[in-house]
Amino acid sequence: MRRMLLEGLFRRPVTEGTPAVNDAEVDALAERLGVSAKTRLGRSLSIREVDAGSCNGCELEIHALNNSYYDVERFGLRFVASPRHADVLMVTGPVTANMREGLERTYAATPAPKWVVAVGDCGAGCGVFGKSYAVIGAVSDVIPVDLVIPGCPPEPIDMLKGLIGLIEASARG
Amino acid sequence: MSTLRTALLNTALTIEEQRPWPRITVDVDTWRQATLAIAAGNATLSGLWAEPGAVHMALLDDEDGALMVLTLATPDGRFPSVGLTHPPAQRFERAIVDLYGFVADGMPDDRLWLDHDRWGVRAPLGSAAFVPADGSAYAFLKAEGPPLHQIAVGPVHAGIIEPGHFRFSANGEIIVRLEERLGYVHKGIEGLLTDTTLEAAAKVVARVSGDSTVAYSLAFARAAEAALGVGVPQRAIWLRALMTELERLANHLGDIGAICNDAAFALMLAHCGMLREEVLRAAKAAFGHRLMMDRIVPGGVTADLHDSGAIKALTAYIRQRFPRLVELYDNTASLQNRTVSTGRLSAGLARRFGAGGPIGRASGRAFDARKAPGYPPYGDLDFKMAVRDAGDVDARIWVRIDEVYESLELIEQIVDRLPPGPIAYPLAPALRERRVPQAGGLANEPRDGATEGLALIESFRGDVLVWLRTDETGRVLRGTVRDPSAFQWPLLEAAIEGNIVADFPLCNKSFNCSYSGHDL
């Protein structure tokens, strides 16, 4: 173990550089958010992930955000265990009828100011599942959504861009 | 079971057009006898599903991997409960009752399962009667006594994982009973596989459980090809195996890291996470998608491998780094202290439930769908089945470690021997030709224009079953899927008994069942 730790000290980091975020997009996002959260949040956001019906593909890629290549914590982004500690909900999946209340309650338990990011084609608009007796709809059909990150699943780098945009926008707002 | 098979075939009322394994319609008596035979261990229950007017039960022969489907007509909406004598069938049965409104006579557990009273409709795939969507309380099984207390967890969990509810009854730190309540991510997959196009059905099946998307697409393609009687080029067969092994590699690496992380050993997660990321990047470079979604389709694959360099570099890199992680796991006593003898699953239960994948193989059930029934190209490839007997968290880690090496071995063999040629046969012309009447007729001229196909594929988690009924134009009339998790979830309840609450995340992660694959 000692050898591995030592090696880790001297190896070049594998971490990706900061992805470029489009300035105009950030401005538009800031305007959409419309809240001045800067003083309260600074440049850091706590994220609570909620699977509202996903196939678990999106979860795999959200997980990857924590690996050494993307390392979200260096941007002040942290995944937290409770919605009560969260500023952002990252919600995946078409919202199933059986998860609707769970999602609504999680949203209610998150203190304001709060933002919702709908992740994946399912979160954005049901993906291949479509509305049915079991599926209520997209995330925005159940709670207000501030940012959509499409893809099936979106790649970690796309999610990282979206989240950094959110930090920038909240700092500008 | 081959004698059982012959006996069942002899009592069949009719034999249906299903490939490559037969589906037979039986009467109530034979149905009952079959349920007794699986309860006695003469065959393994591999699936139980329904359609309006009938229930189907798939039986698996553990020895040769041959399947057989038994069908019972249910004109009055009733069938004799399988779960009454064979507990692994119980949740399937409850799901059938919820979705189709059937009555399973003698069913020992009649609580709603997938239906949480949130759909606004009862029996959505049957009579579809409207009811209020108010939600209902769930009557958890009782565990009583003065020192017991309950811990309720979920459906929204603390980590980045899928939703489900766990109800623990604990005596101090010791878990006396765990009961799962699942169904939160039920998306109505069987409904989506009813009367639809092959393309749409393929997309849905690829998203039953995203972590096994390649295995599901392969199972779907093989079931569709069996039903429609269309072929696949050699190169596609080998590329399919390459993708399935990359998927297994990525998931096993992720799981090994994540299990150790739940024993508070984050270093393994960090290193395994990097290896997993390398696999996904190589998959993207080779096939254009990190999870290789929708790359396997009926008739072949949609992406060719142009440069095997990235894959070769990947296996070389993992071979260089992984052994040191294994050594680290093996030499860290504090970690072994958490994993050895924790969450023990007995060999008997694993066999009875037909536990697939590393969970079954860590408890001595030597079953791997790549070996039996087997499917190409695995017969031409050299690999060993990893089996252990201890049945604890440690054994489940070791099976995964062994399988990482086997997958590396397989990937290298495949890349070295990849045959040249096309990567897909277009389906439409194949189907058109099939319908042209030939002299003497086609050997397998389907009745009613409908044919059925069945496939059993080894995903990283265990054997995935896909059943399809198509018409001669390739339209999907009905379909069903069965995830290995469906048999593994109840076993988690058994394995956790007598362990401490703090070890639950560790045990749960060592099982790593799919919620989405179970809830469908």
Ligand code: SF4
């Ligand atoms: S967007 Fe794709 S990966 Fe994400 S939950 Fe939906 S189907 Fe799965």
